[in-house]
Amino acid sequence: MALSNGTEKKTGLTILIVGAGIGGLTAAIALRKQGHHIQIFEQSRFATETGAALHLAPNANGILRRLGLFAEEFGANPIHKFTEYTAGGQLLHTLSFKEDNKRWQHPWYLAHRVELHNALKKAVSSPTPDGKPAIEIKTSSRVERVDTYNATITFSDGTQIRGDLVVGADGVHSISRASLPNCEHIKPFPSGKSAFRFLIPKQQALDDPETAALVLNTGEQSMWFDVNRRIVMYPTSNNRMLNFVLIHPDGESASETIGSDTWDQSANLEKMLKIFSSFSSAILRLLSKVEPQSVRVWKLLDMDALPRFSDNRLVLIGDAAHPFLPHQGQGAAVAIEDAAALAVVLPLETAQSEIADRLELYNEIRYTRATTIQSFSRLVGKDLKPGDKKPSMWEFQNYNFGHDEWDNSTQKLREWTWKRNPSAYWRMPIAFGPMPGPRQTHFGTARNNQRSTFTTASIKFKTSRTILETLFPPMRSGWRFSVLDTVAYATFSLTTLNKLDWLGGSGYNHIGLYIHGVEYTQEEGSVVKGVYLPVLFESLTDPIISGREELGMPKVYSSIDVYRRNTSYRARAGWEGAFWGEFLLKDLEEVLPPSPAKEHLWEEPLLTYKYLPATGPKNKGKAAEEYPVIYDVSMENQFKGTILKTYKAEKASFALDPLDWEQLPTLHHVISRLAEIPVYDIVDAKVVEGEGVPDLAAARPIV
Template sequence: MSTTANSLHVLIVGGGIGGLTAAIALRKQGHQVEIFEQSRLATETGAAIHLAPNANGVLKRLGIFAERGGANPMERLTEYTDGGKLKRSMDLTEDNKRWQHEWLLAHRVDLHNQLKEAVQTPAEDGSVIAFHTASRVTSVDAATGTVVLADGSQHTGDVIVGADGVHSVTRSALPGAHTVRAEASGKSAFRFLVPRNAALADPETAGFCTRPGELCIWYGADRRIVLYPTSHNSVLNFVLIHPTEESAEEAERGGEAEGRETWGQQTHNLDRMLQVYAGFDPAILKLLAKADPQSVRVWKLLDMAEIPSWHTERLALLGDAAHPFLPHQGQGGGVAIEDAASLAVVLPADVSAEEVPARLALYDEIRHGRATRIQQYSRLAGQDRADGDARSVANGNTGKAAFDMYGFTDYNFGHDEWDNSTQRLREWTWNRMESPYWRMPIAFGPMPGPRQTHLGLPRDGTRSTFTTASIRFKTSRTVLQNLFPPGRSGWRFTAPDTVAYASFAQTTLNKMHWLGGSGYKHFGLYVHGVEYVGSPDGTVVRGTYMPILFESLTDPIVSGREELGMPKLYTSVDVYRREHSYRIRTGWEGAQWGNFLLQDLQQLQGKDALESARGGISGENDAGILVYKYIPKTGRQNKNVAAEEYPVFDPFAEAVPTPQPKRVYTTSKASFSIDPLDWEQLPTMHHIIARLAELPVYEIVGGKVVEGEGVPDVSGARPI
C-alpha cells in the first residue's frame, strides 16, 4: 500500500526482531517509517530462535519466509535426565500438521538479516524505511511524539514505537513505569554454536544429532541443557541454564554496558561451563567440550514485573521493552512479532493522527493479557524439577500449578494475531459507533439498509424436492471463529487446531406448497465442528455453525429471520446443471460475486450411498445447525436495544418431514472463487462478501450433489 498525505509518521526505537517486524508491517499499512538503532550494524546477539506457528504465520504474511534463510522444521522433542537416561522422545511431524504454519528453528542472525533486507528494500510503490544506525535514543516525549538522540537531535512523528529491549529507554516515559526494572531471575545461560559435522564425526556424540529437527533437553534438579539444530540442520545451538552464582564471575566480567545488556565472552567460560555441568552424562559433556572457547557466552536471565500499561499518548511498547521473557518456551521473539502485527492492524492506512492515542490503547488491550499469560507460562516451564522430571512440577516442591506442556502449546501456537487483532479492531469500531443498527447476521457488524418485516406462513414439505450441492474445504480456524457472534461468549471449536473445515452449500427447492408449488434457492456458509457451551445446565450443544444464508426470494428470508432466527439475506442464485457438472453463480442486481463449480460428477449406487447423504442443508451429515438470533426492539426510541437475542439450535433428528435422498453424486474436482467487488456494486452486502473472500483455502476436500424429496419446515429450531 502506498504512503499518502494522510499516512502516519512512525518512529521506531530499536532495530531488533520486534522493531524490524513492526517497521515492515507498518509500511505495509501505508505509513512512513523511521528506525533508530543504537548500534552501528544492528546485529542481533544470540544464536538461534524458535519461530513457532503463531510467529511464523505473521512473518509469512509480511513476505518473510525464514526457511529461505536456513530455518529448519522442528520435528522431534527428546528429553533425558542429567545422567543421560531417556525420559521420552516424541515425533512431532504429525502433531505439527495441526497448525496452519510451520514450527521452525532459525538462526537468529539469519532471521535478523532477512528482516533488515526487507526493511532496506524499497516497496513496490517506491517507499523506503529510513534506518538510522548508531543513533542512540536518550529520551522520548510521548505527548508530542518526539525522540531525542544522544547527539541532541530531535525527531517528531505521529507514533513512537518502543522496541528497545529489556533495558528500554522508552519505557521510562510511561507513567509509573520508571520504577519497574528488569531484575536477575537467579538463573543464567551459557549459549554457543557447534558445527553439526563435529558432533557427527564422533561416535559418542553423533546420536544426539542424527535426526533432523530434533530438540533435546537434559534436566537436572536446578539446571538443564537445551540443544537444537538450525541453519538447515548444519549447526547445533546450545542453551545451558543454571544458577547464576555458579557463573557469576564470568557474567560480571562480561559486564553490562549503559542501556543494554552484553554477554560475557571470556575464553575460560568453556572451562567454567564444564565445571557447572560436571555431573551430567559424559557423552553430552564431550559434545559441550567441542565448543570454540571464544564463542561460549554467559547471559544473566532477566525477568520483570508486569507494568500496568504499555502505552501513553503517542507511545507504545512492544517485545522485551514491554514484557521481558524468560527463554523456557522459546516465545520471546514470537510474542514480539505478534505485538508488531497487532500494532500494524490497529493503525491501518486510513487512521488519523488524532486517533493514535485511542488506537494504541486498543493495541494494549488486545495484547497485554496474552503476552502476560505466555510470560507466566514461561516462568512455570522454567521451574526447577527436584527429581529432574521433565513432565511435571511437583506441587509440594514449588507450591505452584503443574506444568501443562500441551495446554501451553495449544494456547501459544493456536493463534493468528493479525486475524485476531483485525476482529478486535472491527468490534472496537462497532462499539464506538454513536447509534449502530444491529440486525442478523450480527457477525458482520451493524447492518445497512431498512429494518425487515416478517411473514409467517405454514408449509407442508412432504412432496417438496431439493437438490443440494456442497463444496467442503480446509481453512483457518481463527478466520472462521471471527465470524462467531461478536462479544457473545460460549462459542468455540471442538478441537484446538488452527485449521478447521467449512462448506459452501447451495440448495434448490421446488414444489413448495406454501409458495404455490414454486420454489427458490438458498446458499450458505457452514462452519463444521462448532459447539456452544453457554446453556444454564452446562450442556454442550455441537453442530455446524451457520453465520450467513443467502436466499433468492424475499418471503423465506423474512419468515426465516423473524420466526426462526435464521441469518438470511438476499442474493441471486443461478444454477447451470449439466450431466456431469454443476455450476453456481451468485450476485446482486447483475453484479456477480461468487462462482462455484463441481465437475466430473459420478453417481453413487446402493443403499449405503443414500444413507450417507442424509443430513442437513449444509450438505453434510451434521447433528444440526447452530445460529444466533437477534431481533431489534421496535421503536425509534429503542435503537440498539434487542427484543430477542439468543443462540438457536435446529436438530436434524427432529426434522419434519424427514428428507429422503434419491440420488447422490460426488467429485474430487470442485472449486470456487469469491470477488468482493466494491460498495457501489454491492451497496448492501459488500461488508459481508468481503469477509467471505478473506477465507483462506488450504485444501478442497471434495464436492457432493444430493437430490431428494421432503423439505423440513425447521419447526424443531429452538433457543438453547
C-alpha cells in the same frame, strides 16, 4: 490526514521506531505494508543479533509469511522431534512433531537468529514490489527520552525528531519504557539463572562415535535435566549447526558477567564444563567441541508486569514491554505478534487524533496474552524440589501456537470500530457487524437519500369500516377508527424507488395498503392518530429484512412489475409467476404540483405494529418483541423531499385474486383477506414523481 471513515485523502502516519531488533524491524515491515512512513533509530553502529538460534513457532511464522518472509529461504529447518533425558542420559520421554505440524496453520521452524535478523534488515532496506520505499535504519542514534504526548524523541546529542507515533522496540533495557506513567521504577532484575549460548557444527558431533548418537535425528530438540540446571540443544541453519542453551544458577558464572548486564558476555569454556560436570561424559564431550572464543553467557532477566504497554502516542513492543525467560522459546514470537497487532490497529486511514485510542486497543489486545505467556515461561523454567511434578512446556502449546495475531487483531479492530457507534443498526447475522441498509453504512454512518427518486401511484377508495377493522392487530386492544361511520377510506399506494445509494444506485418497488383515520389509545389514555399500514409488499429482500427488523414494518415479498406509459400506469403483483394483483391508472394528465412543493407525501403519521416471534418450542405463540410503532416524517429533521410532478388519473381500478395455497403458498392468507375488501367508490387516483426518500429512521415504539 485521513479519517477512519476514509472520506479524506489517505496519507499515512509518520512512525518513529526506537530499536532495530527482531520486533522493531518486523513492526517497520508491517507498518510500511499499511502505508505509513517509517523511520528506525538504532543506538549501536548497527544492530547485530547474536545468541545463536531461536524458535519460529507457528504463531510467529505465520505472521512472517504474511509479511513475505519465508524462514525456509534463509536456512530455518522444521522441528520433528522433542526428547528429554536425565543429566546422566536416561531417556525420560520423547514426542514426535511430524504429525503435529499438520495441526497447525503454519510450520514450526528452528531458525538462526542472525539469519532471521538479516532477512528482516534486507526486507526493511528494500523497496516493496508495490512501490513502497526502502526504510533507512539510522544507526548510532541513542535515545535519551520520549515525549509521549507530542511523539517526540530526544537523542543523546540533544537533537530531536517528531512524528505521529513512537514505537519503543529497544529491548529489555528500554529507554522508551521509562516514559510510560508509573513505569520509571520498573526495571529488569536477575531471575537467578544464567545461560551459556553457542553453536557447534553438527558434522563434528556426527564424526565422533561417542557423540554421534546424540544428534542422529534430523530436526530434533533434546533437553537434559539436573536438579537446577539444564541443557537445551536443537539444530538450525538447514540442520547443519547445533544450537546450545545451558541454563544454570547465575552465581556459578557470576565472575563472567561482573560489571555488565548485557546478555552476550564472553565466557570461559573450562568453567562452563565444570558447572555441568554432573552430566554424562558424552554430553560433556559434545560441549567441549565448541570454539572457546564463541561461548557467551547470558544473565536471564525477568521483570514485573508493566501496568500498560502504551500512553498517548508511545507504544512498547517486545522485550521493552515484556521481557521473556527463554523456557518456551516465545520471546521473539511474541515480539512478532506485537508488531502484527500494532500494524493492524493502525490502518492507512488512521487519523492522528485517533492514535491514543488505537494504542489503547493495542494494549487491550496484547496485554493479557503477552503476560500470560510470560507466566508460562516462568513456570516451565522453575527448579523442582524432590517430589514436585515437572510442568511440561507442551501443556501450554495450544495457547501459544493456536493463535494468529493478525486475524485476532483484525477482529478486535472491527469490534472496536463497531462499538464507537452505539446507535448503529444490528441485524442478523451479527458476526459480520452492523448491517448496511437504507439508514446507515456498514460503519454506522447515516445515509443521505436526498438524490433518490420516487414515483408513487395511489388509488384511494371508499370501503367498509368493519372489514378494515379486521386488519387491526388481532387481540390487541387500543386500535379503532376516529370516526365510527359505517364507511372508511383506504389507499393502495404503489411506489418505485430509484437512485438509492444503499442499493448501489438501483431501486425496487413496493405496494402498501394504507387505512385512513385510525387512532391508537395507550394504556394511560393518550391517543395517537394516523394512517394505519397492515401490510407492505416489496420486490427486494434487503429492504424487507431491514424494514421488518429495524423498524417493525409489516413487509412481505412479492414480485411487482410496473408498466409506465405517457398516459397510463399499470402494475402487476405476484409470486413465482402466479399473479395476485392488477392495478391500473388511465388517462393521466399532469397537474400543477402544490405551491410551495410538498416536502413529503404523508399528511398524517404512519401507524403499524411490530411483532417478532420468540425462539424455541416452549415459546410458540410468544413474542420476543411486540408493540405499536409510529412514524412521523416531520421528525426527520434533515430530510427535505420534493414533489416534482403530479398526474391525475381519469380512471383507476384494481383487482385482487387470492388464487389458492398451491399457487400462493406464502401469501394466500394475506391476499384472500385483502380480496374481501369491497370497493364502494374510487375517490382519488394519481401518480406523483419526486426526489428525496425518507429513511424512516424516526420510527419509534408508541409507549
